[in-house]
Each structure stands twice: as C-alpha cells, then as structure tokens.
Amino acid sequence: MQNSKQQRMRYKNMLSDQFYIIAGPCSVEDKMQLQQCVEVFKNYDNVIALRGGAFKPRTNPDSFQGLGATGINLLETIKEEYHIKIVSEITSESDLELFKNVDIIQIGARNMQNFALLKKVARLQKPIILKRGFGNTIDELLASAQYISKEGNEQIILCERGIRTFNTHLRYTLDLGIIPVLKQRCNYQVIVDPSHAAGDHQFVIPLAKAAKAVGADGIIIEVHPNPPQALSDSAQQLNLLEFNKLEEELNSIK
Numbered sequence: 001m002q003n004s005k006q007q008r009m010r011y012k013n014m015l016s017d018q019f020y021i022i023a024g025p026c027s028v029e030d031k032m033q034l035q036q037c038v039e040v041f042k043n044y045d046n047v048i049a050l051r052g053g054a055f056k057p058r059t060n061p062d063s064f065q066g067l068g069a070t071g072i073n074l075l076e077t078i079k080e081e082y083h084i085k086i087v088s089e090i091t092s093e094s095d096l097e098l099f100k101n102v103d104i105i106q107i108g109a110r111n112m113q114n115f116a117l118l119k120k121v122a123r124l125q126k127p128i129i130l131k132r133g134f135g136n137t138i139d140e141l142l143a144s145a146q147y148i149s150k151e152g153n154e155q156i157i158l159c160e161r162g163i164r165t166f167n168t169h170l171r172y173t174l175d176l177g178i179i180p181v182l183k184q185r186c187n188y189q190v191i192v193d194p195s196h197a198a199g200d201h202q203f204v205i206p207l208a209k210a211a212k213a214v215g216a217d218g219i220i221i222e223v224h225p226n227p228p229q230a231l232s233d234s235a236q237q238l239n240l241l242e243f244n245k246l247e248e249e250l251n252s253i254k
Ligand code: PEP
Pocket: 026, 053, 057, 089, 107, 108, 109, 110, 131, 161, 193, 196
C-alpha cells in the first residue's frame, strides 16, 4: 500500500491545482444525455470529471430510483469514448463490484454516517467525495472522513452541499463558512455543491461563484441538456447554455 503522503500527491494530481468542476446530470438517463453534456464539457479544461447518479437515494420511494447497473455501464461507455473521469454515488455495500471502473466514488449526504459503507468504499483505494449530511456538524463530517483515512485511504474530497436551517428561501442553507474552517482543520480537498443547496437553477451560478471566492477547491454541479424533462432534480439542473454562462462568470472570480 502507498504511504499517505504518496496517496495525497496522487489524488491531488488526479484532481487539479486550479479551481475545478465536476459536472453532469443528477441521474444518468440515457447515452445521448451524457454525450450532449460531455460535448460541451470538453471545451473546458477545468471540467475534470462527469458526474451522474445511477443509484439514487430518493426521499420518496415512488420517485425515479436510477438506472442502477445500466447507469454505471453508460458512464463507463462515455469514459471510454471521451477519456473523461466518471463520478457516481454508491448507496450499498452490495454494489461495490459495480464501481470498479468508477474513478471517484460519491458518498451522499444521507450516507455520511453509514460507517460500514465508508469503510468498505475506503478499501477500494479510490478518491471519495464525502458529502456533508444536512444535519451534521463539522466534527461529525471530519469523524466520518477519519473512518476513510483509518482504512489507509487519504484520497478524501469533502463536500458542502447545504444544511437544514429555519430558512425556506432555498432548498438548503449553503454553509460557505465551513470552507475556510475545513481548510484550516484538515488537508483534504474541499468542494461545494451549489445545485442541491439552491434547489433552483437561477441561484446556482451565484452560489458557485461564492464557493470559488471563499476558497473551495472546486464545485460539483448538476447539468442536463433538457432540465424540464429530467427524471430527478429538474428544477436545479443547469442547461448547457447556463453551463457556458457559469464558466464565463467563474472567470471573474480570482
Ligand atoms: C446527488 O449528488 O445526486 C445527491 C443526491 O446529493 P446529496 O447526497 O447531497 O443530496
């Protein structure tokens, strides 16, 4: 096994020293949807990976649950065709084998404290995006990260995606204050998910700019070629024109 310093170097190189973007649909729906996204993303060097949910942890059991293994296969096809890294969320230990070609594994907010899952995923020795649970403190987030590092995996990317507060004007309250505090308290990469925090595409770009300004290493963002038709989170996904606008507006933040 590599020592932790080597590991940290490896995953830093795999990501980027520049502010980076992980983008793609909330849920993988079909090949064309992914192709349309990647055709735009490939114009931008700062897009380091395509995201897409195949196993969706939906609040309502009647909501679209994702394509499962078929969704992962579609991401793999795009990875081969476009040489782009892929990111997807794992929700169950029983799916570990399916994720062997997924480059970065996401642990969703609802599983931040699923310690058995964290330990098993950590052992895959891949970078892990660990999303903060919407009711969890910074100490709980860092304790969950420790479950991963104790398995000998330091390739941790912490993600602020909004928490529950008394506010109702956005889907969640984006806790941008946690970014500089995390940067002080740990050496991990820290990214922001403005899409799930906002819950509304109109507010995603300003939150993304704020994330860059406050010192995040990057953002993970939901993008769909036709958001009104999306099978999940349709209100918050950026269309491809809005994605171009996001790229342009981020340039104004140094
Ligand atoms: C997601 O990224 O698709 C997702 C479900 O996010 P979260 O776990 O932050 O709700």
